[in-house]
Amino acid sequence: xxxxxHYLVLSLALFTIGVIGVVTRRNVIIxxxxxxxxxxxxxxxxxxxxxxxxxxxxxxxxxxxxxxAAAEAAVGLxxxxxxxxxxxxxxxxxxxxxxx
Amino acid sequence: MAxxxxxxxxxxxAVLSAILVVTRRNAVHxxxxxxxxxxxxxGLFLQLRAEFLFIVQxxxxxxxxxxxxxxxIMLVNLDVAMRQAQFNRAWYVWGLLAVAxxxxxxxxxxxxxxxxxxxxxxxxxxxxxQLEPNTQLVGQALFSTYMLPFEIASILLLVAMIGAVVMAxxxx
Amino acid sequence: MLDRxxxxxxPHVWPLVFAIVIVALVPLIAGYIVLLERKVMADMQxxxxxxxxxxxxxxxxxxxxxxxxxxxxxxxxxxDKWIFWLAPLLSVTxxxxxxxxxxxxxxxxxxxxxxxxxFLLGIGSMGIYGIVLGGWASNSHYSLLxxxxxxxxxxxxxxxxxxxxxxxxxxxxxxxxxxxxxxxLDSHMWFFICAPIGFFLYLVASIAETxxxxxxxxxxxxxxVAGYMTEYSGFRWALYFLAEYTNMIVVxxxxxxxxxxxxxxxxxxxxxxxxxxxxxxxxxxxxxxxxVYRAPKQPVQIQKLVMYGVAGLCxxxxxxxxxxxxxxxxxxxxxxxxxxxxAFWFLAKVTLYLYVFLWLRFTVPRYRFDQLMSLGWHFLxxxxxxxxxxxxxxxxxxxxxxxxxKGWPLAASIILTILATLAVAAWLAKRNETKPALAEPxxx
Numbered sequence: 001x002x003x004x005x006h007y008l009v010l011s012l013a014l015f016t017i018g019v020i021g022v023v024t025r026r027n028v029i030i031x032x033x034x035x036x037x038x039x040x041x042x043x044x045x046x047x048x049x050x051x052x053x054x055x056x057x058x059x060x061x062x063x064x065x066x067x068x069a070a071a072e073a074a075v076g077l078x079x080x081x082x083x084x085x086x087x088x089x090x091x092x093x094x095x096x097x098x099x100x
Numbered sequence: 101m102a103x104x105x106x107x108x109x110x111x112x113x114a115v116l117s118a119i120l121v122v123t124r125r126n127a128v129h130x131x132x133x134x135x136x137x138x139x140x141x142x143g144l145f146l147q148l149r150a151e152f153l154f155i156v157q158x159x160x161x162x163x164x165x166x167x168x169x170x171x172x173i174m175l176v177n178l179d180v181a182m183r184q185a186q187f188n189r190a191w192y193v194w195g196l197l198a199v200a201x202x203x204x205x206x207x208x209x210x211x212x213x214x215x216x217x218x219x220x221x222x223x224x225x226x227x228x229x230q231l232e233p234n235t236q237l238v239g240q241a242l243f244s245t246y247m248l249p250f251e252i253a254s255i256l257l258l259v260a261m262i263g264a265v266v267m268a269x270x271x272x
Numbered sequence: 273m274l275d276r277x278x279x280x281x282x283p284h285v286w287p288l289v290f291a292i293v294i295v296a297l298v299p300l301i302a303g304y305i306v307l308l309e310r311k312v313m314a315d316m317q318x319x320x321x322x323x324x325x326x327x328x329x330x331x332x333x334x335x336x337x338x339x340x341x342x343x344x345x346x347x348x349x350x351x352d353k354w355i356f357w358l359a360p361l362l363s364v365t366x367x368x369x370x371x372x373x374x375x376x377x378x379x380x381x382x383x384x385x386x387x388x389x390x391f392l393l394g395i396g397s398m399g400i401y402g403i404v405l406g407g408w409a410s411n412s413h414y415s416l417l418x419x420x421x422x423x424x425x426x427x428x429x430x431x432x433x434x435x436x437x438x439x440x441x442x443x444x445x446x447x448x449x450x451x452x453x454x455x456x457l458d459s460h461m462w463f464f465i466c467a468p469i470g471f472f473l474y475l476v477a478s479i480a481e482t483x484x485x486x487x488x489x490x491x492x493x494x495x496x497v498a499g500y501m502t503e504y505s506g507f508r509w510a511l512y513f514l515a516e517y518t519n520m521i522v523v524x525x526x527x528x529x530x531x532x533x534x535x536x537x538x539x540x541x542x543x544x545x546x547x548x549x550x551x552x553x554x555x556x557x558x559x560x561x562x563x564v565y566r567a568p569k570q571p572v573q574i575q576k577l578v579m580y581g582v583a584g585l586c587x588x589x590x591x592x593x594x595x596x597x598x599x600x601x602x603x604x605x606x607x608x609x610x611x612x613x614x615a616f617w618f619l620a621k622v623t624l625y626l627y628v629f630l631w632l633r634f635t636v637p638r639y640r641f642d643q644l645m646s647l648g649w650h651f652l653x654x655x656x657x658x659x660x661x662x663x664x665x666x667x668x669x670x671x672x673x674x675x676x677x678k679g680w681p682l683a684a685s686i687i688l689t690i691l692a693t694l695a696v697a698a699w700l701a702k703r704n705e706t707k708p709a710l711a712e713p714x715x716x
Contacts, residue, residue: 010111016202021122023194040141051148056237067253071260077172078267155390163397
């Protein structure tokens with residue numbers, strides 16, 4: 001039987017993989033993709049609990065998270081395009097304009 | 101039994117695709133695997149009988165956000181980036197820290213399960229036949245209780261749209 | 273154990289049969305739509321079109337399919353093999369998947385999702401990946417540009433198409449496709465009478481969604497060769513082509529289900545319109561008679577035989593369509609009537625809708641890409657927003673006073689909506705038109 005534990009562990013696994021992607025990769029676009037993975041893990045958690053409690057609040061929260069993810073991805077990718085136009089690089093290590 | 105098979109199928113697909121997302125050298129391959137991961141998540145939503153959320157995930161995330169990602173990957177010339185080292189210099193340190201964080205959270209779950217009464221974690225989920233149609237529920241809640249966040253979300257999207265256009269415009 | 277397995281699989285048998293029928297028949301139908309297009313194009317250009325392969329070119333699609341299957345499979349040097357292989361698959365899968373929620377008859381539907389119409393919109397978004405990944409995997413600048421243009425166009429017109437669908441949905445009150453056709457049966461009218469602006473908006477948006485003329489800049493031959501399809505040849509190109517024509521069938525099916533009454537015959541509830549029941553078999557008999565008439569005039573013996581074969585097929589179909597009508601009421605034959613005739617009326621409406629597509633292709637010149645994007649964003653989306661607002665107000669005015677409305681008759685509210693939307697459309701057209709630069713008189 002699938003209990004709430006299964007969903008918790010699954011969402012934790014996706015979250016951890018997303019965090020590993022964020023802290024380990026150099027390519028900023030892949031970092032953004034890992035952030036999307038993190039948001040999805042949270043969504044799975046919310047919807048699983050919404051089913052457990054029989055309330056729709058978790059799903060509403062998920063809808064807002066998806067909306068916010070869209071907005072953040074759009075702005076983040078706009079920043080990447082603008083930066084690439086200036087410095088010709090998408091690697092996070094090389095974005096060190098402010099360094100002394 | 102169908103629920104179990106579906107959960108393991110979609111869950112396994114999601115985890116496998118996620119691992120492939122963070123390890124590919126080619127950004128387009130990563131994007132394709134992220135699409136697979138998002139579709140697997142949508143499948144999980146469907147398995148949890150949240151069909152409106154399933155379709156919203158497909159339309160917005162897979163059909164909108166990932167198309168945007170792929171557009172940007174194609175507009176940005178990644179040939180140089182593909183030949184460089186893909187991971188940070190001390191990637192095992194950071195990776196280990198992330199895994200440690202995950203293990204910490206799992207330990208919290210474990211102790212919570214030990215301390216709370218078993219009935220919480222084995223709570224009977226409402227049987228499927230008694231569920232109201234998901235779209236109706238979400239629609240009613242979204243337009244009555246959550247009207248203000250709905251309007252704020254639309255303003256947020258407007259601001260994000262303007263911001264993205266301004267950031268990505270060419271300075272003539 | 274065995275009977276548990278049987279119990280597990282029993283509800284899936286009929287959907288599987290329907291799925292096999294659809295996957296087997298749709299490529300054939302798509303091939304014959306290509307033939308129809310060539311014949312219609314020829315007719316509008318005062319010539320005959322394919323006449324040689326079968327009688328009147330009837331075996332042309334089969335010849336084309338054989339040729340494409342037997343061609344050499346070329347992969348460009350430096351192309352990403354894995355994604356090059358995947359892209360046409362994505363297009364075809366998305367197009368075929370969309371067929372699963374469309375009601376071809378009261379029973380003939382693979383899956384009746386609660387969110388059927390939204391599922392179709394989502395699958396439309398999935399089809400974009402086939403285009404974008406195909407253009408990128410070809411390792412060619414021009415393919416990439418064609419792919420980006422095509423997908424930008426698809427994304428732009430998706431919003432307008434979605435909102436046009438919403439205006440039709442408001443009359444149905446449900447997202448499930450089967451329930452929408454049922455709602456049209458219950459309210460005694462097809463929804464394109466209630467929401468004509470939505471129907472025409474969806475007509476235009478769906479032409480843009482399927483990359484058809486006049487919105488076919490991304491794949492016209494005089495532009496970037498064939499856009500994202502340039503480097504594909506043989507069976508991979510056949511898959512893209514199949515995906516495009518299947519997409520046309522899908523958007524026609526969506527419009528038919530939502531606006532044109534699905535599998536219902538015209539005036540489904542009226543008793544006086546019973547003569548519509550005789551039209552399908554009369555049509556088939558007419559076609560069979562025409563084939564028998566033309567058969568002796570064919571130049572070659574094999575074409576004569578094929579013509580007689582087609583005539584026989586049409587006669588058989590006429591008998592199948594006639595049996596439920598002439599069977600005694602209450603018998604099993606009469607019970608089959610909605611199913612059998614439903615399939616006929618559905619196909620007839622889809623063919624009518626696609627005929628408008630073909631007609632427009634050979635009548636109207638192509639839009640330039642910036643004109644295309646301007647049309648989508650500056651014209652169609654504002655009109656669709658006003659349309660949705662108007663339909664909402666019309667339904668509010670129509671609802672009886674107990675339910676919080678004003679009790680106005682439906683016709684009055686709808687006419688108000690149409691007038692408001694047309695006013696906004698006229699204002700937008702005036703605002704968006706570019707004035708031609710006046711020529712400077714030459715100074716002698």
